Amino acid sequence: MTDAPGRPSPLGNVPRIEAEGHVGQVNATAVPRFAGPATFARLPRADEVSDIDVAVVGVPFDSGVSYRPGARFGPAHVRESSRLLRPYNPAGDVEPFAVQQVVDVGDITVNPFDIHEAVQQVHDGARAVLERAGRLLTIGGDHTIALPLLRAMAERHGAPVAVVHFDAHLDTWDSYFGADYTHGTPFRRASEEGLIDKSASMHVGIRGPLYSSTDLSDDAELGFQVLHSREMDDLGARGVIERIHQRVQDRPVYVSVDIDVLDPAFAPGTGTPESGGLTSRELLAIMRGFSDIDVVGADVVEVAPAYDHAQITGIAASHVLYELVSAMASRARGDTA
Numbered sequence: 001m002t003d004a005p006g007r008p009s010p011l012g013n014v015p016r017i018e019a020e021g022h023v024g025q026v027n028a029t030a031v032p033r034f035a036g037p038a039t040f041a042r043l044p045r046a047d048e049v050s051d052i053d054v055a056v057v058g059v060p061f062d063s064g065v066s067y068r069p070g071a072r073f074g075p076a077h078v079r080e081s082s083r084l085l086r087p088y089n090p091a092g093d094v095e096p097f098a099v100q101q102v103v104d105v106g107d108i109t110v111n112p113f114d115i116h117e118a119v120q121q122v123h124d125g126a127r128a129v130l131e132r133a134g135r136l137l138t139i140g141g142d143h144t145i146a147l148p149l150l151r152a153m154a155e156r157h158g159a160p161v162a163v164v165h166f167d168a169h170l171d172t173w174d175s176y177f178g179a180d181y182t183h184g185t186p187f188r189r190a191s192e193e194g195l196i197d198k199s200a201s202m203h204v205g206i207r208g209p210l211y212s213s214t215d216l217s218d219d220a221e222l223g224f225q226v227l228h229s230r231e232m233d234d235l236g237a238r239g240v241i242e243r244i245h246q247r248v249q250d251r252p253v254y255v256s257v258d259i260d261v262l263d264p265a266f267a268p269g270t271g272t273p274e275s276g277g278l279t280s281r282e283l284l285a286i287m288r289g290f291s292d293i294d295v296v297g298a299d300v301v302e303v304a305p306a307y308d309h310a311q312i313t314g315i316a317a318s319h320v321l322y323e324l325v326s327a328m329a330s331r332a333r334g335d336t337a
Helices: 071-081 115-130 143-157 186-192 214-221 229-248 280-292 312-336
Strands: 016-019 022-026 052-059 102-107 133-140 162-166 201-206 224-228 253-258 295-301
Touching (some): 052 312, 071 133, 071 312, 133 312, 224 229, 253 280, 280 312, 295 312
Parallel strands (some): 133 295, 253 295
């Protein structure tokens, strides 16, 4: 694993916010937001803290894509797009960086030419981070990385975890051109390996054409319920949250967000866009519904900055991560109240 973005710089005395014993963001009243370290939300690096409650890690890997490449540049792009995030989240009335120590631990370095080796490297890297951190937030990278991340999660918790997967696509196909490990297969492999709780997992936002009706029946056998994007108009964000709560109940949950769950109007910078997706406001509202769910880890993947403009996709992804950190903080605050 590499160090967090950037070596210790001449700006080693950059003011940081201290709150309840935690090192927080770079103080934007002292250092302009366009300056300073390019960590997620301008958070501290791993070498600046002793304890980590939530680790943010990047996986710059996209060798598993089937259409447009470029998600290997996603972690850097999302970090740059996160500079305007602030310490207080009024939607949840929570200060996510004050009640828990959130740290950008840098990137997991993976082999861009060998998917099998890369999958093992992501697994090993995530496991190493989880030896120090309580929870893990990952910035992809393509969706292939969800499989090794789920391996690490299942090992950490000693049991399968419930998966709530936001995506335009099922990602439970069997193979592409004979390849078993791609961004379209991670959740089939995860189900086959017993990594997911088949009684409590679901997809949200699925839409677009499929290869066959058997795609859906096979998916159900793998343990997933499907909440289609077309149901958003009738259910609204609150209805989707209720469905998620009914499905996962009190189990440990891993949230996996492919940014293409958003309509291309809200996330143009992605590899396999599909029309008719969620709005950014809908997705963020749903993320806030995880505040009383035991989210043990999450990823946001498939941000491809070459197709982005004005950081539209990067900003959406950074806010999704911020809401997930806030949901973890709400849970942590409730546990210590």
